[in-house]
Amino acid sequence: MPNYTLPAIVLRRVDFGDYDLILTFFSLNKGKISAIAKSAKKSSKRFGGILELFSVLQVVCSSTKDRELMVLQEADLINSFSGIRGDFKKTAYASYFSEIINAWSEAGSEQENIYRLLYYVLEQLDICKIPEEILSVIFQMRFADIAGVRPNLSVCTDCRLEIDRIKEDLVAFDFIKGGIVCQKCAGMSVNRLFLSKGTIKRLLWVENGDLSKAAKIRFTPSSVKEGLGFLESFTTYHIGKELQSLRFLKQIRKKDE
Numbered sequence: 001m002p003n004y005t006l007p008a009i010v011l012r013r014v015d016f017g018d019y020d021l022i023l024t025f026f027s028l029n030k031g032k033i034s035a036i037a038k039s040a041k042k043s044s045k046r047f048g049g050i051l052e053l054f055s056v057l058q059v060v061c062s063s064t065k066d067r068e069l070m071v072l073q074e075a076d077l078i079n080s081f082s083g084i085r086g087d088f089k090k091t092a093y094a095s096y097f098s099e100i101i102n103a104w105s106e107a108g109s110e111q112e113n114i115y116r117l118l119y120y121v122l123e124q125l126d127i128c129k130i131p132e133e134i135l136s137v138i139f140q141m142r143f144a145d146i147a148g149v150r151p152n153l154s155v156c157t158d159c160r161l162e163i164d165r166i167k168e169d170l171v172a173f174d175f176i177k178g179g180i181v182c183q184k185c186a187g188m189s190v191n192r193l194f195l196s197k198g199t200i201k202r203l204l205w206v207e208n209g210d211l212s213k214a215a216k217i218r219f220t221p222s223s224v225k226e227g228l229g230f231l232e233s234f235t236t237y238h239i240g241k242e243l244q245s246l247r248f249l250k251q252i253r254k255k256d257e
């Protein structure tokens, strides 16, 4: 059976029986993969206790007859991002990013840009330079683009009127059409939400340019809240259900209010 050695981020870990763990990784070279870590639960010595959520590992896996599941042979720690797991809110956001990737990407397809994006947001969560909410805006905008569902925020989806020429300050976003619509074209669509032009502009800035520039865009508290609300609805619409980690994030926010 062939062996694979590759860098991979732990997206999910579940107990399997009394002794084993099943891990879902997002790897650099093979995208999403699942592997069983035998005896990892029984003895922490087996893998040195490094099979933690959001850790970046160099893993050696062998394939089995069951194509869906590999066997984890060895793992070395590249980065533990330990600052995330010690913090309640950071853990909640990292779980949300992982759950989106897990729900939205197909197993085995190489997606190096998803790996780089996830690595970037986890690293930033770990070093605490950018607020969690802004990182979530960046992650969801960029992920939608990679997943091929980039929201159209620059022109009316129906008549192609540019955002700068739309007179109203609140612009409707139509989820079915996947883009903004001017008031004339909006009609009676029910699957929509309103966004202020200021927020739309910021989201467009996040979409373009490199990640370090995206992180420097200044969001007002109201535009973060609005942008985040929009992107969470957008992500939920495309995944087809509300993720458990998002429900949890919403509960935390309610408590903070």
Ligand SMILES: [Zn+2]
Pocket: 156, 157, 158, 159, 160, 161, 181, 182, 183, 184, 185, 186
């Ligand atoms: Zn229009």
